[in-house]
Amino acid sequence: MDENDVLALVRLSGGRVTKSRHAILKSLINAKEHITAEEVAGLVREQYPEIHLSTVYRNLEELEKLGVVVHTHFLHGPATYHLENEIHVHLVCESCGQILEVSLELLNPFMREIKKNFNFSINPKHFALQGMCGVCTKAES
Amino acid sequence: MDENDVLALVRLSGGRVTKSRHAILKSLINAKEHITAEEVAGLVREQYPEIHLSTVYRNLEELEKLGVVVHTHFLHGPATYHLENEIHVHLVCESCGQILEVSLELLNPFMREIKKNFNFSINPKHFALQGMCGVCTKAES
DNA sequence: GTGCTTGCAAACGTTTTGCAGACTC
DNA sequence: GAGTCTGCAAAACGTTTGCAAGCAC
Numbered sequence: 252m253d254e255n256d257v258l259a260l261v262r263l264s265g266g267r268v269t270k271s272r273h274a275i276l277k278s279l280i281n282a283k284e285h286i287t288a289e290e291v292a293g294l295v296r297e298q299y300p301e302i303h304l305s306t307v308y309r310n311l312e313e314l315e316k317l318g319v320v321v322h323t324h325f326l327h328g329p330a331t332y333h334l335e336n337e338i339h340v341h342l343v344c345e346s347c348g349q350i351l352e353v354s355l356e357l358l359n360p361f362m363r364e365i366k367k368n369f370n371f372s373i374n375p376k377h378f379a380l381q382g383m384c385g386v387c388t389k390a391e392s
Numbered sequence: 393m394d395e396n397d398v399l400a401l402v403r404l405s406g407g408r409v410t411k412s413r414h415a416i417l418k419s420l421i422n423a424k425e426h427i428t429a430e431e432v433a434g435l436v437r438e439q440y441p442e443i444h445l446s447t448v449y450r451n452l453e454e455l456e457k458l459g460v461v462v463h464t465h466f467l468h469g470p471a472t473y474h475l476e477n478e479i480h481v482h483l484v485c486e487s488c489g490q491i492l493e494v495s496l497e498l499l500n501p502f503m504r505e506i507k508k509n510f511n512f513s514i515n516p517k518h519f520a521l522q523g524m525c526g527v528c529t530k531a532e533s
Numbered sequence: 534g535t536g537c538t539t540g541c542a543a544a545c546g547t548t549t550t551g552c553a554g555a556c557t558c
Numbered sequence: 559g560a561g562t563c564t565g566c567a568a569a570a571c572g573t574t575t576g577c578a579a580g581c582a583c
Contacts, residue, residue, distance in 0.1 A: 260529055262583090265536090265537080267537055267538065267581080267582045267583070268583095269538065269539080269582070270539095270581075271538080271539075282424070288572085288573080295432050301540075302539090302540085302582085303539075303540050303541070304573090305539085305540075305542095305573085305574075306539060306540075308574075309538080309539085309574090310538095312574095318457065324465070324519070329572055329573090330573090342506070342510065343512070345518070350508055351512060353506065353509075353510065357502065357505055357509070360501065360504060361498065361501065361502040363443050364492065365498065368498070369483065369492055369526075370525070370529075371483050371522050371523055371524070371525050371526065372529055373483070373523040374486065374524065375522075375523075377547070378519045378521070380516065380519070381516075381518045381519055382513045382514040382515045382516075384511070384512050385510075385511030385512065385514065401557090406561095406562085407563085408557045408563065409558095410556075410557070410558075410562090410563060411556075411564095412564075413563090423575075428547095429548080430547085442564090443564090443565085444564075444565050446549075446550085446566080447565075448565090449547095449548065449549075450549090450563080451563095453549095453570080470546080470547060470548090471547085471548090
């Protein structure tokens with residue numbers, strides 16, 4: 252799904268294609284990593300300084316409703332946003348903040364087990380799994 | 393670990409045993425579930441109306457440093473606090489908010505796999521796993 | 534022209550902080 | 559008496575909202 256597809260989707264859902272929407276989408280595409288709303292605003296303002304943080308929030312929310320964007324919470328900071336490409340799980344180190352991305356497949360046996368035992372379907376995208384990376388584990392001991 | 397042990401631990405770490413600390417600990421012990429700082433304050437104020445929310449936060453933070461209390465984030469609301477008894481994982485339904493507690497053992501194979509592949513040790517207590525419970529899954533379809 | 538979208542300012546809910554006085558040890 | 563802890567008020571933080579003007583369709 253490229254930029255035009257998304258903008259078409261926006262129109263299809265009754266929304267308008269505006270400068271802000273365009274610019275916000277572009278910066279999400281360019282910034283291949285997870286970025287916060289504040290960071291999106293920063294990128295967008297390089298070209299359009301008038302675009303307001305609240306507009307960024309409103310657009311991110313709408314793009315999320317359309318399934319184009321997802322947000323994830325790492326540790327205690329602000330939420331981070333990224334394009335919904337392939338689903339993966341995030342591991343974030345509570346000590347150094349490093350983020351690892353793990354294929355969903357690794358989680359599958361566990362998710363099936365939970366489904367079987369509790370009839371509960373885990374959605375592992377929304378919050379990161381916390382823990383400690385190898386480097387910090389070694390440093391702590 | 394009962395109340396006296398904790399207060400001894402507080403003293404041992406150079407802290408003082410105060411009315412607030414006592415009352416906050418007591419309400420955590422009584423409220424066997426997860427409660428927010430606001431709810432702790434509510435309970436504490438039944439007996440000592442003068443105890444301030446910021447005091448509750450400061451004490452919860454200290455008890456957490458001592459390893460007596462842990463806090464967990466469910467969905468987007470405030471953090472919830474509970475005594476560190478046995479470690480379990482929380483499953484929270486994104487639709488109805490219901491919370492399930494799952495023994496850590498179920499997560500063990502997955503955690504080992506992650507440790508092996510990424511040398512990353514998951515700490516599953518701090519954030520709840522999100523998803524959808526059986527009732528809501530049925531209601532959605 | 535309809536009605537979605539924007540910038541702005543202000544509010545929100547949760548948590549943290551600075552301070553002077555009060556308390557524990 | 560030394561040093562921790564408290565209430566209070568205020569700020570900090572990330573996010574949301576109400577409004578009137580502006581823009582896409």
